[in-house]
Amino acid sequence: MKFLEIKLFTHCLKEQRNFYHQVLGLPLVKNDDQSFGVAVGSTLLSFRSGNEKSYYHFAFTVPNNAFSESKNWISSxxxxxxxxxxxxxxxxxxxxHACYFYDPAGNVVELIARHTIDHFIDHPxxxxxxxxxSEIGMPVKDVREAAGQLRAxxxxGTYHGENETFAPLGNEDGLLIVSDDSRNWLGSNKAAKIFPMEIVLDSPAAASQLDGYPYKFSSKKASASG
Structure with a gap:
């Protein structure tokens, strides 16, 4: 499972655009008065303006041998x-290996080097x-029920374990982090709250919506970014 696009909402669109494009240097793929999207490798990360102070958890995969460098990079x-x-x-x-930080909207962003993925770099x-x-958090009221719906x-399948409060679904390329909304996101002091999102999958099968939640899925076979 791969994420072609993650569509989220933010109450501070201008600050988010500046952070991801101007500060971090991610390519701006689409932009208008109400939304923007940046290329995060092969995934398009999109934000749309909203009044609610929504926040999410998502993870950026970095090359196998670049964790220390990427950690130093983001900490600057x-x-x-x-x-x-x-x-x-x-x-x-x-x-x-992983590290965590907040973006201007308070999203819990993770840099993760998955040593099971054979991808290395030989430059700074x-x-x-x-x-x-490679990860998007999905808070729910009943992890077992939601995970069962999503698997079908x-x-x-489930990636390395599941319990009553946590279920990672998918594989190293893309994981839905199904979490009980009573938990805090790891690497933060923020509760795993439910906010609307849309996930575009590189997959022939996709649910239109998880029952009872503002989580939409769509599917297409295409490259999300250049």
Whole structure:
């Protein structure tokens, strides 16, 4: 499962556009008075203006050997969040290193190097080296029920474990992080709250909407960015 586009809402469109395009240097793919989109590797990250102070959790995959460099890169622009007193974490069961930060809207953004992915760079890291968005958080009231719906609708499986409050669905290329809305997002002090989003998948199967939630899915076979 790959994410071609992640469509989110923000109460501070101008600040978000400046941060992702001007500060981080991500290519601006589309832009108008009410929305914009930047290329995050092969994924288009889109924000539309909204009145609600919505926030989300999503993860940018960086090359296998670029975690330290990418961490230094992002920390030159924003403070890193801490997890149990450290500004990075190693997920043993996923064989991945990650760090977290907030963007201007308060989204919990993660940089993750998945050591199971065979992608390396031999030059200094820049934002153009980000591979894709590989995670999007999906808070729900009942993880087991929602995960079951999504597995059937998207023809996908669970990635390395599931419990009553957490279910990662998909694979290293794309994970729906189904989380109980009583949890905080890891690497933050923010509750996993429910806000509208749309996910465009590179997949022949996609649900139109998860029952009872403002989460829409669509599907197409195309490159999301240049």
């Amino acid at each position: 622009y924003v403070p890193l969040n801490t997890v149990e007193g450290s500004n990075e974490i190693y997920f043993k069961n996923w064989d991945a 890291f820049t934002s153009r080296d980000i591979l894709a968005i 609708a998207l023809n996908t």
